[in-house]
Amino acid sequence: MKCFESNEIAKLMHAYASAEPFRKPEKTNPAHPWERPLRGNDLSGLDLESPLAAGELATNRSLFFQRMLLNVYEQSMLYLPRAKLGEAEMQAFQAFYDAILVGFGEQLRVPLENLTFSFLDREVEVTGKWDGPLLEKYFLDVIAEQNTKPIPTIERALESRSPGRLFKYLLVQEAADHFSEASPMARALLGNFGPIQSELLKIFIDEYGYGVHAKKHSTLFEACLSSLEVKNGVHDHFIHYMPSSLALTNYFHYLTINKRLWFRYLGALFYTEASIPHYHKLMSAALKRVFGDGVDTAYFDEHVHIDGHHSRMVLKDLILPTITTHGPNIIPEILLGFSQFRFLQEIADTDLLAQFDFIDELDVQMACGPENALAVYSRTGEIATFVEPKGEISYSHIHDDAELFTVESGTLDLIVGLEPIGMEAGQAVVFPPGRLHGTIVTSDSCTYRVERLEAK
């Protein structure tokens, strides 16, 4: 069912993206949890009609939609900073939760979900006659096989010359979810749906630390970041969230806000709970290996233990009883949730590996110049030159084509990993297509040139 004409969506998106919380910031570090820039100026060049394809997750269009969708979902949740609310913070708080703005977001939610997630219905399908025992065997078989394999992102970060930098970046990608961990589950709990509601509550109690704030999973995650001297306020790293990381977080909001997708949620929940113990066991060991005893791995160690229980509880106490009650017709939906999230996770891993390569490759480019990186591209001569004053931010974004980026005068910082990379006149780097990056001018004025490149 078509709910909006594209020009209506465009108008609403313009209105939403130009609201105070989503405008271009004055600094790269957000002042509070409600500062979530959207780069509304990109809107005019974006296709707002065609849903994203599976191969389009690492694009600027995807980034724009996923950022906006996260903001829409999170306007129905409460975020407060740790420090006292001053006058400016109170204004920002009111602006983020402004009733008209929230209303715009609610109108945009379904079109945004269609743009961002409908590809999953085309790329993942379930056929044939399944029953409860076969579903259980399949789930356990997939997880058992995963548990025998290394985690590619962890392996890649360990191989880096600067593993600490990549592990911090990995943690920041997960932060989009972990700062509000299990909030979609809280949304899933509402209503009245029989004994499984109470079973889900048992899992939720663990996620929220039994009412003890220090035990709440999001608190454990914040402590991990803090032990690594990484900023740990809610969405302090909004600028670094990759679209595929946001998609993983948004997918659970999508499943739980749309009640028709309840059975899909059960499958996705099992996949994530069952995958985590192995992943977090390797993550905890890797963090200790890279950062030594000073790193707080309680977040990961807790999940190795508790998610072993959660995966059993989701399967035995939620999924199988649901199939017994409602019959085999719901099985394809449960399988879809499991497989869609698995598919999305694979895309996100591939995207993050490419970003890791980009971050490490920048070291080489800064030291030796961009010649090697340029070798796989042809120059097009399509050049745009920018002159920007001190403090001007080009908020993080993505290009579909590769670019040769050259500083002609002045200085600026590249925003790629968590640490800024200083560039001065005469230096140049190649941005491959699909890689998240931004800049901030650090001299009184800076002139830089951008040339579009084509793959050879």
Add this chain to the structure above:
Amino acid sequence: MKEHIGFGEVERSMRGPFYSAGMRLFIAFYRERYYVLEDSCKHRSGPLSLGTIDMEKGTITCPWHELKSCVKSLVKSAIPSIRMGERIEFKVTKGTNGASLS
């Protein structure tokens, strides 16, 4: 009843026929969906994968004796499978289904 022994994986571009634990299988694309089917005509186990699909009539004609099978019926007995992008995972059953083509 055929014995279920695990799950297999195949690329959707494979189409088939391909073998899994003694079963000859193929992938049929019908009404925008991919199905993993036994590659065996109910008549004399002919290779349906080499048959001709008539989308309008919804039939597949076995190349051996030109027996027409209803695709809608065939997909009802499709092997349980999940497609994620290019990859299809399917239930593997031990057995044989007709003569080898090789």
